């Protein structure tokens with residue numbers, strides 16, 4: 446029987462073990478987490494078979510997965526090098542930076558222990574064991590960082606994590622940190638900076654930020670991410686990120702100048718080139734979640750107007766997966782977003798609502 450030892454039972458760690466459980470039900474999973482409640486939850490929901498108290502218990506493991514903040518991963522790699530581990534153990538991590546992590550694994554590798562740096566490129570602003578999902582990584586890229594490790598170890602790790610259904614990518618640590626600095630770390634900084642600047646702007650009118658609609662919410666979702674995790678990431682990729690911030694400030698500076706000098710062509714091409722690039726990315730698709738079908742309808746500012754709609758749909762046995770008030774102001778009609786799992790539900794809902802004199806504003 447193989448033993449998997451995992452440190453960090455949060456979003457990423459618990460998602461990985463949920464996936465491992467599905468494919469390898471006979472493997473024993475031992476978990477450790479600083480948060481007792483996370484351990485209790487993982488035991489209760491059979492995500493782990495046994496809760497450990499510290500890293501020393503990794504000595505019996507065939508696989509060791511480190512899924513804590515990067516700063517802790519680095520310390521743990523140093524500590525693991527002091528332990529007597531199984532000769533053929535494969536150690537991996539999920540940290541968002543790779544150069545410092547790989548450096549910390551050198552003493553282990555000098556002892557002949559296999560370490561493969563890993564990083565799944567999927568996640569969320571949510572944290573903790575309850576946020577984990579077996580399908581979190583489906584179709585996402587999963588970086589494995591080049592070391593002198595034997596090919597067989599890569600294969601064994603990929604087999605362990607096969608049911609995550611990721612797309613594996615081998616990359617050097619340097620290349621990895623440059624790449625994720627630009628597409629992950631810098632965007633998190635920008636989102637948080639924008640929220641902070643907006644907060645300051647509205648210091649004297651606290652209602653201001655609450656008026657934000659889709660644009661502000663889309664660009665700032667990731668500002669809700671965990672501050673501890675992100676402090677560790679920035680400190681571990683500081684040189685690269687500082688350089689990318691400078692280039693970003695230059696970009697802001699150039700659009701500021703174009704606006705000041707009323708340079709229509711430059712302003713237009715600023716938006717045009719961004720639109721062309723962003724359009725290539727395609728829609729966001731998280732894990733296994735299917736595309737949803739939305740209906741936007743007009744609702745009156747009246748007590749019970751939302752209940753009337755949900756009742757109407759329930760009476761007709763139409764499954765609604767989400768309901769979201771996009772806009773409702775006193776004495777003015779509002780907009781309600783109804784989300785359905787299947788297109789045929791949306792079509793049926795649209796027919797019923799139209800028959801009941803609701804105005805359909807948009808479908809998407």
Ligand SMILES: NC(=O)c1ccc[n+]([C@@H]2O[C@H](COP(=O)([O-])OP(=O)(O)OC[C@H]3O[C@@H](n4cnc5c(N)ncnc54)[C@H](O)[C@@H]3O)[C@@H](O)[C@H]2O)c1
Pocket residue numbers: 452453454455456457458477478479480483512513514515517539540541542564565566567568569570571572573574671674678
């Ligand atoms: N969140 C994402 O989107 C994402 C995506 C890919 C990789 N990562 C990386 O994955 C790692 C984990 O992130 P997460 O999103 O799962 O965070 P999380 O906060 O959901 O989980 C981290 C877990 O580690 C535990 N922990 C923290 N310090 C500990 C310590 N010293 N000893 C024992 N347990 C400790 C916490 O209690 C928590 O349960 C980080 O290194 C992060 O950079 C995150």
Ligand SMILES: O=C(O)C(=O)C[C@]1(C(=O)O)C=C[C@@H](O)C=C1
Pocket residue numbers: 540541565566567568569570571628629630667670
């Ligand atoms: O979807 C999110 O909320 C994420 O922030 C996921 C995200 C990212 O895309 O930046 C965050 C950190 C990682 O290391 C990998 C993925």
